[in-house]
Amino acid sequence: MFHRTKLLISFFAISLILLSTISSSYVQVSYGAYAKAPLSPTGPTVNDDTLTVEKVADGLEFPTSMAFLGPNDILVTEKTTGKVMRVTNGFVLPQPVLDVPVASAIERGLLGIAVSKQTDGKTYVFLSYTESGNGVDGSDVDALIDPLGNRLYRYEFVDGRLINPVLLLDLTAIPVNGRGEHNGGKIRIGPDNNVYYLIGEVGGHRTQAQNIIDGPAPNGLGGVLRITQDGGIVDPGDPIFGEGLPLNVYYAMGIRNSFGIDFDPLTGNLWDTENGPVAADEINLVFPGFNSGWEQIQGYVDKDLLEHGTTEADLVYFGKSQYADPKFVWDTTIGVTALKFLNSHRLGDQFANNMFVGDINNGLLYRFTLNEERDAIFINDTYVGNTELLQDNEVDEPKENQPLIFGQGFGGITDIQVGPDGYLYVLSYTGSIYRILPISDSIESKPQPSLPPTSPPQNGTLASKTVSAVILGIDGDNSYSPNPIEIESGQTVTWFNGDTISHTVTSGQDGDLDEGNLFDSDAIIPNQSYSLTFDTPGEFDYYCIYHPTMVGEVIVNGPGTSSSTSEDSSDEESDEED
Known part of the structure; x- marks a missing residue:
């Protein structure tokens, strides 16, 4: 019925497991929170001409947190595998330092990590995870086995392995729901x-x-x-x-x-x-x-x-x-996630001790400055753009975000850390670790890519097959333009995101049991697009799972059905054949 012809999303994005289909005890929730931003096709960038972004490592599976053992030596937790992977000098070691059994539905899994060096030479590593109820990864999804609960453990790092587990906190989530x-x-x-x-x-x-x-x-x-x-x-x-x-x-x-x-x-x-x-x-x-x-x-x-x-x-x-x-x-x-203070001057004095925050919906990295007492956020004169609307420390509508954005294109951000080298490290749910550093320190010694954004496709010689639409922002049934979109069966609709935050094109309406079953774009980040070919006549409602008040409709006419779109398309097809 539908064919995706150009979907600029990460192939790592987790497909939603509708809660109501896992167990009768589950309560269905809106799943906008569980769609993750994809990487930008041009790679992550930052909004400072003196800085650049380097990829440190990739190939991780749904990473959630990271902690440094030492210079160029990072431990990373993987949500669904229960593995703690070690990344040294940009190389992910093939064997995990630990593999624990995790329940993994929705936001369960191997979630947190912290490293603490002891005065006696020991290295403690603290892990938090949702422990599997039967010792098998994902059994809460595959076999409906209730997890044991969320646990906090302490391990010792010895000879490249985590050993001697000590259970510190056992939160069994009573009553079980x-x-x-x-x-x-x-x-x-x-x-x-x-x-x-x-x-x-x-x-x-x-x-x-x-x-x-x-x-x-x-x-x-x-x-x-x-x-x-x-x-x-x-x-x-x-x-x-x-x-x-x-x-x-x-x-x-x-x-x-x-x-x-x-x-x-x-x-x-x-x-x-x-x-x-x-x-x-x-x-x-x-x-x-x-x-x-x-x-x-x-x-x-x-x-x-x-x-x-x-x-x-x-x-x-x-x-x-x-x-x-x-x-x-x-x-x-916005799906706000990681928070980290840059306790370093390596990116420049103006960024030292600033607060950096990530999000999961848009793949954006935000920068915040504090007041002199450091007990409140103060948007000072180091920001570019209209900061007057931010003086109340509130983003009333998404476009007010712009001065706060320090970087973009990272995919859903799950953690931010400062390395022993003083650089800022960003962990992406898409499986990569990135490092932000001065261009002068970069091993690549070149500016970050600066490619023009994708533009909405223009109707022309391909108009008989492709119809363009623009995602304008959060404005009810005026959020997508045109609305409704009227096409013939066999035509393709391409939605271009012209807003400053991510949106989706998801079949159905918020709360429908079958929402997203027919088609679902996942997150479409700003300046990117999603295309879908409609082969079957009918009327198809869709909406944005992040912002359910955004609604649209595609009307697909069968062969020979009269409409302005199909008539124009037929004329253009005749012209092309001539």
């Missing part, structure tokens, strides 16, 4: 030498940790957990949220889901990213006792983007906990 999203999983070693582990609310658990006043007691989910490197309680005599497990391991709660945390190298303050549902991706300053507000509040409390009508007085507070508004908000979600 059979859902696989919002597992978080990032790990960081703090300035206090303790372990900080970020865990989402795991499939929509609703306890007092998610600010449900009459809900069950907190179960260890939906927050930042802090323990010692031996798994002990930090300062047991003065707990932040309260005594006894799990309260005494919470450092922050009320967090929906996050893929990024890091410590400010100048202050030691912890910052995170947080994913909103249909609105309000956030950047937060996470202090001891921080309550991020979910499930009652997302985004700035006075904007009430969730339309719950709640205030901070409606939240659940334990011990020393306190609500605070985010420091930055995207009203339209």
Whole structure:
């Protein structure tokens, strides 16, 4: 029925597993969050003429996190294989340093890693993953086996292998709800030498940790957990949220889901990213006792983007906990992921100690500067473009993003790290690691590619077969132009993304059980296109899974059906034959 003739997406993109088809206990959710941006066909670039992007390594399978053992020596976690791969001098070693059994549905898998060098010469490696229920990778998908839970382990790195596992945290997600999203999983070693582990609310658990006043007691989910490197309680005599497990391991709660945390190298303050549902991706300053507000509040409390009508007085507070508004908000979600401070001057003094943030939807790398006190984001005079609209630290509509974009084309970004060389490293879900460095330091010693963007195809000699459309942006049934698109069977429609963020062309409408079954472009990044040939007559609704209010229709007429498009096409075909 349909043929993809030009699909500029990564062949690594994971196809969605509709939750309702895996198990009757699953709840169907919108799957816009699970489509990943592809790599740019011209490769990643950055918006600074003195810098360039080099590929360090590729061939990784759905990598989620990375950590440096030393110069040019990186450990990388793979989501679905459960393997910890080692990358040395740009070469992925054929044998993993560890292979653990993982459940892998949706956002489950091998998720986080952190390295800690000890004074006695030992090297500890901390891993977080969703442990398989029967010791087989992916058995939650293939055999409907419930996972054991999300676990935090400590290993020792010895002779190229990870050995001596010690289970530090066991979060079995009670009560079990059979859902696989919002597992978080990032790990960081703090300035206090303790372990900080970020865990989402795991499939929509609703306890007092998610600010449900009459809900069950907190179960260890939906927050930042802090323990010692031996798994002990930090300062047991003065707990932040309260005594006894799990309260005494919470450092922050009320967090929906996050893929990024890091410590400010100048202050030691912890910052995170947080994913909103249909609105309000956030950047937060996470202090001891921080309550991020979910499930009652997302985004700035006075904007009430969730339309719950709640205030901070409606939240659940334990011990020393306190609500605070985010420091930055995207009203339209971008799938914000990794967060890292560049504790180096190697890219230039103007970028030292800036905050860098990635996203999964668009493959964009953002740069943020802080105020003098370093307790708020301050968009200063080092940015290019219209920054006036950003003075409220809120992106009300996607085009306001432009001054913040430091780089693009990376594919869905899952981690950002600073190497021992002081360069910025970006991990792409498409399987590659990239390094950002000065052109003068590059082994290639040449500027990054600068190819013109793809243009929308023009109707001409191929008009009889190809019809052009443009994705304009989030504007209801005016989001795609023309709308509807009327063609003859056998013709091809090419949608060009003329917006500043990714969109999709996905059959059906949001919430349909068969959405995306007929066709699904996955993410179409800015300045790229997607083409589809329609062979069967009919009327085909489609929409953008990131922004479900964007809707369109393709009307396919059968042979001999009268329409302006088919008449024009027939005339042009006759002219060509003449």
